[in-house]
Amino acid sequence: MRTDAIPTRRAMLLQIGVALKAMPWYSALPTISEYTIEHGWTKCFSRISDVGWVTYFFYLTVYLVFVEFGIYWMHRELHDVKPLYKYLHATHHIYNKQNTLSPFAGLAFHPLDGILQAVPHVLALFLVPTHFTTHIALLFIEGIWTANIHDCIHGKLWPVMGAGYHTIHHTTYRHNYGHYTIWMDWMFGTLRDPLDDEVKKI
Template sequence: MAEQHLQAFLDDTSFYNRIVLGHLLPSAWWQPLPHVLQTWLRNYIAATLLYFISGLLWCIYIYYWKRNVYVPKDAIPTKKAILLQIYVAMKAMPWYSALPTLSEYMIESGWTKCYSTISDFGLPLYLVQLAAYLVICEFGIYWVHRELHDIKPLYKYLHATHHVYNKQNTLSPFAGLAFHPLDGILQAVPHVIALFVVPTHFRSHIALLFFEAIWTANIHDCIHAKIWPVMGAGYHTIHHTTYRHNYGHYTIWMDWMLGTLRDPVDDSYGKEM
């Protein structure tokens, strides 16, 4: 039974590999590779495509289609600034891709509490477990992010790479993954730690890891959606200007509980920066 359980994970990851690699690369380029390298290559290609597609569409929407609606003309980042963000992100992307590859390897090996189908626990319990998974991620990412600021060597050698984008006209959706590789990995590690703490649906874990690329693009676009309790771009823009507030990831709850929350005053807040 245990072997069938683990085989289901392997079947899933092999299917994902075939979907991505089989449609984009000649078979001779990837089929001879060991399974773990196929998985890394699939994650690298998928993450890169997601980064460029989500970032490009979002930039077209806010800087051209809705020009001067969400962001004033003088707050639009230059092409040079955006290209630099892309350069930093692409240098880190091979390393970012190693984390989901490692998590999939550990899941396939039976080291985690992952399960393959929602019917294993039923929908109500799945939703409770998903909520617990997200709480662990929120807690973990908050503290990793905060310590990347509080521990001076970590800030100097890792997190400062990201904080050169410190005002509205240097932030863009492409800044979302512009980190030192180790910094980006550390902030995503809570997604993996959660697998050892709470039973987690495998496909939901993979989807949430890749959702990070979309989410980080969103919170670096300087548009504050004002959806409580979401840690939207208005909050995150404040983080990039004060460096001491709004460390949270998806929500404002951790910052609210620990006294590091700073609310955007109004729509003109970003312009006043």
């Protein structure tokens, strides 16, 4: 990585400050989802043995596809609907160059923006039978994942939406809205490959 691609201490401290203000609010959605689960309003089940491993992996696949689709469109609408962008998502997009992105940017959102992008995880509980512990684990992984895609280190593991793709999102605003994979961007015509950008620079 070039020296000028490393974020400044000031940029990282700003991101940490925004993230710390937002994180207490991020806990609201898991609290609500657990409340609905405890009251039996969702399709959650407590033990994999209740459904068997084959059915568990089928439901998990459906859950992940639903979440991928939901987060893609939620993220895209946060760009396309101007008031949503201006009052919510722009807080995150002040980090619009490689040398302002760091893992801390992955949690530096307006609180409502962060909650909206996690809503598909909760909606899925009402539509897809979901193993409770797996749901909680995926919410935890969400925090790690969002830090990972903001670290500017592209792992080049197709079809994963790595940091190379997400850095392009932060510099163009119109590409790579996806979450864990590039499939939704490919399907809906918003994919831009960082390898293509590297070839153009040569």
